[in-house]
Amino acid sequence: MLRIACPWCGERDETEFRYRGDASRRRPEADAAQDTFSAYVYERDNCCDWHTEWWLHVGGCRKLLKIVRHTLTHEIRSVSGAEAPDSPVRQADP
Amino acid sequence: MPGPARIAQGLLTDASSSVGFRFDGRMLRGLAGDTLASALLANGVRLVGRSFKYHRPRGIVTAGPEEPCALVDVLGPRGREPNRPATTLALHEGLVAESQNRWPSLTFDVLAFNDLLGRFLPAGFYYKTFMAPGWAWERVYEPLIRRAAGLGRLEPIVPAHADPAETVHDHADVLVVGAGAAGLAAADHLGACGLRVILAEQDVVAGGGTLLDERWRSWRERLCAALAARPAVRTLTGTTVLGAYGHGVFGALEVLPGAAAARFGVRERLRVIRARRTLLATGALERLIAFPGNDLPGVMLAGAALAYLRRYGVAAGRRPAFFLNNDEAYESVFALTAAGIECAGVIDPRSSSRAAERTRTLGIPMHVGAVVGGVAGRREVRAVSIDELDGRRRFMLATDTLLVSGGHTPATALASQLGATLEWQGSLAAFTPDLASGAGRVAGAAHGVFGLAAAARDGAAVARALAADLGRGADASDIPEPPPDSAVTPLRELWEVRAPGKPGKAFVDLQNDVTAADVRLACREGYEHLEHMKRFTTHGMATDQGRIAGLLGSAVLAEARGVPLSEVGVLRPRPFAQPVPFAALAGGEVREHYRPKRRLPLHDWHESAGATFVSTGLWLRPLVYSRQGGWPAVLDEARAVRERVGITDVSTLGKIDVQGADAARFLDFIYANTFATLPVGRSRYGIMLREDGMAFDDGTTSRLGPQHFLVTTTTANSVAVLEHMEFHLQSVFPELDVLLTDVGDQWAQFAIAGPNAREVVSAVVSGIDLGTAAFPFMSAGAATIAGAPGRIFRISFSGELAYEVAVPAKQALPAWSALLAAGERFGIRAYGLDALNTLRIEKGHLTTAELNGNTTAGDLGLQRLIKKQGDFVGRTLAQRPGLTAPERLQLVGIRPVERTRRLRNGMQLVAPQAREASLGYVTSSTPSVEFDGWVGLALLSGGRERHGQRLIGLSPLHNEATEVQVLSPHMLDPENNRVRA
Amino acid sequence: MHGQRGWTPAWAKAVPRERYRVVIVGGGGHGLATAFYLASVHGITDVLVLEKGPIGIGNVGRNTTIIRSNYFHPENIRFYDFSLKLWERLERSLNFNAMVSQRGTLNLFHTEAQRDLFTRRANQMRLLGVDAEAVSRATVKRLVPLVDLDNGRYPVLGGFLQRRGGTVRHDAVAWGYARAASAAGVDIVEHCEVTGLRRQGTRVTGVETARGFIAAETVCLAVAGYSSVLAAMGGLTLPIETHVLQAFVSEPVKPLLDVVLTYGAGHFYVSQSDKGGLVFGGHIDGYNTYAQRGTLPMAEEVAAAAITLLPGLARLRVLRQWGGVMDMTMDGSPIISKTPLSGLILNGGWCYGGFKAIPAGGFTTAHLIAQGTPHPLAAHLGLERFAAGRTVDERGAGPFPYLH
Secondary structure, eight states, X not given: OOEEEETTTEEEEGGGOEEEEETTOOOOOTTOOHHXXXXXXXXXXXXXXXEEEEEXXXXXXXXXXXXXXXXXXXXXXXXXXXXXXXXXXXXXXX | OOXXXXXXXXXXXXXXXXXXXXXTTEEEEEEETOBHHHXXXXXXOOOOEEXXXXXXXEOOOOXXXXXXXXXXXXXXXXXXXXXXXXXXXXXXXXXXXXXXSOSBOSSSBGGGHHHHGGGGOOTTHHHHSSOSSXXXXXXXXXXXXXXXXXXXXXXXXXXXXXXXXXXXXXXXXXXXXXXXXXXXXXXXXXXXXXXXXXXXXXXXXXXXXXXXXXXXXXXXXXXXXXXXXXXXXXXXXXXXXEEEXXXXXXXXXXXXOHHHHHXXXXXXXXXXXXXXEEEEOOOEEEOOOBOTTTTXXXXXXXXXXXXXXXXXXXXXXXXXXXXXXXXXXXXXXXHHHHTTOOOOEEEESSSOXXXXXXXXXXXXXXXXTEEEEEEEOSSSOOXXXXXXXXXXXXXXXXXXXXXXXXXXXXXOHXXXXXXXXXXEETTTTEEEEEOOTTTOEEOGGGGTOOSHHHHHHHHHHHHXXXXXXXXXXXXXXXXXXXXXXXXXXXXXXXXXXXXXTOOSOOEEETTTTXXXXXXXXXXXXXXXXXXXXXXXXXXXXXXXXXXXXXXXXXXXXXXXXXXXXXXXXXXXXXXXXXXXXXXXXXXXXXXXGSSOOEXXXXXXXXXXXXXXXXXXXXXXXXXXXXXXXXXXXXXXXXXXXXXXXXXXXXXXXXXXXXXXXXXXXXXXXXXXXXXXXXXXXXXXXXXXXXXXXXXXXXXXXXXXXXXXXXXXXXXXXXXXXXXXXXXXXXXXXXXXXXXXXXXXXXXXEEEEESTTHHHHHHHHEESSOOSTTTSOTTBEEEEEETTEEEEEEOOOSSSSSEEEEEEEGGGHHHHHHHHHHHHGGGTOEEOOHHHHHHHHHHHTOOXXXXXXXXXXXXXXXXXXXXXXXXXXXXXXXXXXXXXXXXXXXXXXXXXXXXXXSXXXXXXXXXXXTBTTSOOEEEEEEEEOSSSSSEEEEEEEETGGGOTXXXXXXXXXXXXXXXXXXXXXXXXXXXXXXXXXX | OOTTOSOOXXXXXXXOOSEEEEEEEOOSXXXXXXXXXXXXXXXXXXXXXXXXXXXXXXXXXXXOOEEOOOOSSHHHHHHHHHHHHHHHTXXXXXXXXXXXXXXXXXXXXXXXXXXXXXXXXXXXXXXXXXXXXXXXXXXXXXXXXXXXSSOSSSOOOEEEEETTOEEOOHXXXXXXXXXXXXXXXXXXXXXXXXXXXXXXXXXEEEEEETTEXXXXXXXXXXXXXXXXXXXXXXXXXXXXXXXXEEEEEEOOBSOOOOSEEEOSSSSOEEEEOTTXXXXXXXXXXXXXXXXXXXXXXXXXXXXXXXXXHOGGGGGSEEEEEEEEEEEXXXXXXXXXXXXXXXXXXXXXXXXXXXXXXXXXXXXXXXXXXXXXXXXXXXXXXXXXXHHHTOXXXXXXXXXXXXXX
């Protein structure tokens, strides 16, 4: 079970959060082509590696969190607010 | 002392407290503190069950939860509970237990015939046989196998109120697993450093191996007293850590002793433990050796015999022989001898050892350089065959009991789950775990440090390192000097005694009846990877999880493959460490508490008005105000709305308060239609899409102020819509000045609908002019409702003149009552969800039956609402060919051509000339109050072009074929005259 | 019966050659079935199946063994029912007893809305000639005496039964296909991980492996949860997320459940194996993961559903939990498709329904490889459906794999 250290609420069980998917994908600009939108909506890197992802703290502060987590070991490297800049996630393991 | 084999005072038994119990109908007596196994042994009962496949007689092999054979059914107030290990089953007055897997009786078992067929029933036999003729597997063989399968029988007696179970959530700095010498020393040290410690011990008492050595009594008692005096240390006995789940989370099963169970009314607790660090002091388990007849009752692990003697004062045999390959196991020889038991002899494959020397000095016959090549006896051991390894001699030794030790295997399951790699230790003939220190640490026998004193020192040392990790310095603990370990001669690796030409099966998995020959067969047939061998033979998959012989199977496989054991490895240990009752896993959230019940503010009123409730998601909603089923009551309610006036509780709708300078801009992004142009005091129907272009949800949104909107959502999507809005606000538009607040629970909301709605509402509302000129259709405003501040919206789901009034939830009853009183002279009726559904179907309004996640705004006839300018969620992808194709399923209305015929939801629509090809299906249908007969809504391929067509509604499930006419979904008042009245 | 002597290894332990017409990556159910049908239907035996570990211990060896064809979309009903028909004659096709047991799958419903959805589904199935029937509460009770029809929270209103549904001994499926494929001349190489896809422009020419480069005219990926990882080796991004689905088994007991039972008010489905254990599962955990392990909250949730529906299970013990990693697609339906790289075929995206589809998945993937065009029964499963907006979304959950 994941324990997620919410910056606002402290360390909580994963059951308090709702997963919202890959946070490295950004919604295209309004005038982007259909294919660009399709890629945004459907395609995922789905790496077996460090993964930046959204979690919404629905059972707490209802803030959207950006989490860097390893999808094989489940180790969490960072938890930040949604507005945090993207950290480089594909670097070698620390 | 109850039982002829009770020869001494046990550590756990109370000689003054005799306990009566029944086994297979026989009345027996034991002592308080006994397990069923110790009490049976004390009474000389050795045959306790039949094996799974061959129905061979089986006895008690171990003294703990790792027991493979002595499983019994227990008959108690909750019926028959199967597969309880007799070795951990606490004896209590009146206990009734029965042996398993035998018919008609344990001593005469019909299916023991399987044993004679054994030549034809080796591992994997199912796959290659039982096929011909083709139908025979399912009709003949499988039913036979199923009848013979299983161990015990589950025959539950379910009380009206299920037994409660509890889940407890624990937090600690350090979880120490195992309260043997290492665990006790570690916990004491950590506690002395001021750390919060949970010490979990599966046994009913703390002590582990120290319980079996009288010299350790004072050490153990001092440490237990010291731990009890530390408030930050909690010792949980009877608590098995079931599995490691990552991030410092562990599941544990606490089994409460009888008195505590009675006091708390629960038998077990599931403990969810969250710990910053873990220290595994899980010890090591003695293992079996494979030799012909190693399953006969009377063959027992040597350490188990020591446990029965020390813990319960019971001798496992009258004249035991021993088959040992390691000095540690000789403790049983010495202890039983000291207790006055005559030992028939000790067989040891080693040519010499310190322990063998000592044995000789005690006058016990010592057979070194020898192995046990077979066991004689039909239902229990009568003699053993001793084979000298140099092949010179083979002779029989008369004995009633053979106590075996093939060495000790560190318990590494939890360490493996924490990510440990296993390293082969030749000197122990076992794997030890290597764990990255961040995840946890291992101490004592669990990582190969054998000897109690060594384990205690190791526990303290590992605890020191762990405390340092956590920033704690030197401690004030005062662990007493432990008694010294005796020097030992290393073991000789011995897994199997192969006695060519001698009959008899040598088992590697006693419970699943897997023999060494089965393992070799698997290997010959290509199932040579451990995972394949396991699955082919079922080795290690029984309730004991192969804990005493898992490694033995690997060893036999390694030998068959001709590779080192380290290359074969061991099976991946998965949770649970011990079988867990469903009840304990489930905790209290079962049956009526399986999901929370959300009750409306007016739930009690609805109930007293005779409502039948329906569960929609978590909500309980009034379906109809009648306890009788059927349509008449529903249609009465609906007719009241069409003809006079009705009132319904719509408080379950999602309500999201949207405020801020950018609120309108944000809603224009979330919705496919425009809200920036909505004037204050007006409402607008809105449709939102998912980003893939499909319709997501609909509802009305009202502008309560320049920067203040109230969004309503469908009941079903209220949670999802809020999350959808929050997600987009925080990820796509974090710079917007918008605040989203879920106000769903704050407001109760009622719809008052029907030609007389205005009169009724006007009578209870003040501060607002409800005339059509001042408050036209789709108006919203603040008002005083039955004396309380509230809101009023002129919106309609039913298609009639209607208002929705919203009041703070606690004002629900006064407002509702006032509305009912005002409506009395018009014959107002409360109407439920069914009538609401009838009304909205006639009008062609949507619910999640149509907004089903596979429909577009266009499919639902809402294309004209979609704004042409500006970005919004779903805009781009809604334009894709797949979402705009003319053959898509589109919303239509339908009526049976023959008005007496009924419709059904889920009916398929087909063309009369092509009845196998579905063109669509009925989403919603109802008998109509406005029209003659039934009306329905359907999703129909190219439906908008089919108005006026006649199709067939097919329900093969009901053998129905009904001719239907396709029409516009807006069957009732398409010009909206009524809602604007 | 003949004393079980004379059986040789079920499948030959092949040594890979330098070049094959077809290399299938993944020795699971779909990979092995594809190899078998390539050989037996299309006469293509110049085929290599590569498996990084031992065959058959991925999802084919860790599922809840259920087979059925009760779907919504006509295309899916046809595809899965074709699979069911192949299951029905599997033993004869393979000369290996996979213990196909058509004991029936019973889906319970608890609300009228659920009843309507099942009615729609069953009617659609019946139009296509597939068996489906509605059963009353009384029949539910007769079929499963342990059920508490009223269960306090979501009473059982009735059920839908597909009698041809049931279970299959999962390990035997992998072994049976491996044995038959091997006998037909297919090479199966275990413990040989694929480390790269070699490309010339947009054409895949072979695979880099732990044992060197192996050339192939066609490379087929059949690696379930690892589809994205393998596709990334060729520079492709797929509409897939990998999630864990858990399964559980209880201790074995004498027969007490004779159908495959699915609870409609929570995620719980259960059957009893021939060995006596209840095999059951729940929902995916709902976040990307490659960790093949169980979690505690899901065990608690599934057990709660179990004794809510079947209160008599309260004292039965759960033996083991485990997890398999699922390739969840953006519409919940699988992918049998060519890819933007020529010479690369994808069999994947099985979500948690891959086991029942093994025969049809293998059959239609073999067709695609051999004929170069999709098999008509799998034509709706192409990758292009996502961009075109022609998704096959059984649940209507949209592009959120964690909701399917």
